[in-house]
Amino acid sequence: MNIRKIVTVVEEIRSEGGREVWPPARVAVVAAVIDNPWAGQGFVPDLTAGIDANASDLGALLSPLVLEALKAPAEAYGKAAIVGLDGEIEHGSALIHTLKFGDHFRKAANATTLLPAVEKRGPTGVAFDIPLKHITDASIRSHHQTVEVRVADAPHPGEIVVALAAAAQGRPQQRLAPLSTEQ
Amino acid sequence: MQDHPWLRKLVLYREAVLTEAGLAPAIPAERASVAAVISNPWLGTGPREDLSPAVSELAPRLAKLVTDRLLQALGGVERIEAFGKAALVGSAGEIEHGGALIHTPYFGNLVREFLGGESIICFADARTDAGQPLVVPLWHKSHAATRSHYQTVDVRIPDAPRADEIVVVAAASTGPRPHPRIGDRTTDPVITSQTLEGVLS
Numbered sequence: 001m002n003i004r005k006i007v008t009v010v011e012e013i014r015s016e017g018g019r020e021v022w023p024p025a026r027v028a029v030v031a032a033v034i035d036n037p038w039a040g041q042g043f044v045p046d047l048t049a050g051i052d053a054n055a056s057d058l059g060a061l062l063s064p065l066v067l068e069a070l071k072a073p074a075e076a077y078g079k080a081a082i083v084g085l086d087g088e089i090e091h092g093s094a095l096i097h098t099l100k101f102g103d104h105f106r107k108a109a110n111a112t113t114l115l116p117a118v119e120k121r122g123p124t125g126v127a128f129d130i131p132l133k134h135i136t137d138a139s140i141r142s143h144h145q146t147v148e149v150r151v152a153d154a155p156h157p158g159e160i161v162v163a164l165a166a167a168a169q170g171r172p173q174q175r176l177a178p179l180s181t182e183q
Numbered sequence: 184m185q186d187h188p189w190l191r192k193l194v195l196y197r198e199a200v201l202t203e204a205g206l207a208p209a210i211p212a213e214r215a216s217v218a219a220v221i222s223n224p225w226l227g228t229g230p231r232e233d234l235s236p237a238v239s240e241l242a243p244r245l246a247k248l249v250t251d252r253l254l255q256a257l258g259g260v261e262r263i264e265a266f267g268k269a270a271l272v273g274s275a276g277e278i279e280h281g282g283a284l285i286h287t288p289y290f291g292n293l294v295r296e297f298l299g300g301e302s303i304i305c306f307a308d309a310r311t312d313a314g315q316p317l318v319v320p321l322w323h324k325s326h327a328a329t330r331s332h333y334q335t336v337d338v339r340i341p342d343a344p345r346a347d348e349i350v351v352v353a354a355a356s357t358g359p360r361p362h363p364r365i366g367d368r369t370t371d372p373v374i375t376s377q378t379l380e381g382v383l384s
Contacts, residue, residue: 002202002205003201003202004200004201004202004203005198005200005201005202006198006199006201007196008195008196008197008198009194009195009196009197010194010195011192011193011194011195012192012193012194012195013191013192014187014190014192014193015188015190015191015192016191020188024193127314127339127341148341150316150339150341151198152316152337153337
């Protein structure tokens with residue numbers, strides 16, 4: 001696997017809606033820009049070999065980095081695969097939609113739920129929103145949130161950006177009634 | 184407790200280049216920027232407003248805030264080799280407001296001191312809508328003419344600056360461009376329009 005760069009973004013929100021957020025709300029993203037393993041091969045019917053060669057390694061690489069960047073236990077998390085214009089969205093999905101990838105993050109974060117995801121194809125510098133949900137109960141409404149990311153010079157047409165996101169809390173100023181109140 | 188009531192958020196961006204053009208850099212570098220999104224303290228004031236009281240109050244605290252995080256993100260002052268700064272002003276402000284926060288000694292001298300440099304700090308500024316990217320130039324923190332260290336980092340905050348906000352940025356790099364090979368002042372031949380007569384004719 002050729003990794004071109006590793007990007008870290010950390011947001012620390014101190015105020016929202018004109019009111020203080022204390023302690024500051026933290027959200028971290030770590031993204032790896034890699035060569036699309038299936039670049040230049042035409043339509044590959046069976047993606048298994050490329051998945052086996054990359055997905056677990058990517059999960060193992062990114063999981064500790066995003067938790068280290070967050071500097072706090074994760075309460076919500078999500079993932080992303082942004083495919084350069086020459087690839088298929090299926091290529092990005094292949095890398096992030098297997099347990100081989102996600103289990104590393106679940107284990108590192110003591111999480112149990114499936115990771116919400118964005119997978120899309122776009123030009124170099126495309127902005128993308130990573131959805132995050134609670135790490136043990138995806139129905140916890142306070143923790144539904146997104147973080148927007150952009151790597152100015154990625155993905156190139158033959159690349160994929162694979163990212164993990166983690167939040168140390170729910171939305172700043174979250175104040176919606178829980179799902180249970182409507183059931 | 185909220186220590187900076189004018190601060191909405193801080194955003195760290197850091198990138199490590201592992202390969203470029205298919206090859207690992209001889210000297211791998213990390214680049215980072217830290218952006219502070221703050222309320223414009225001069226909102227509603229006119230072009231004759233004296234900016235200096237708010238500058239001396241706010242700019243030093245901003246310098247400390249963003250450089251602390253930059254040092255943390257890049258592993259300390261010894262690792263930092265290049266630096267730059269920037270301001271993005273929301274549409275209700277003047278570009279002069281951004282300049283006031285980054286171009287005076289109350290910010291620049293402190294950023295230079297905290298990052299252990301001697302050079303003038305290169306910069307970019309713009310009045311923009313939220314979510315517009317700005318390319319921030321960096322150069323060597325003590326020898327600005329070091330060509331290998333001319334590089335940029337792209338800063339973009341999706342929801343800032345709002346019209347009444349300013350984004351103040353400090354940026355740094357731990358090394359040169361991935362594969363610097365365009366010489367330096369010490370290796371350049373003498374170039375004038377006369378020596379290039381053949382090329383220009």
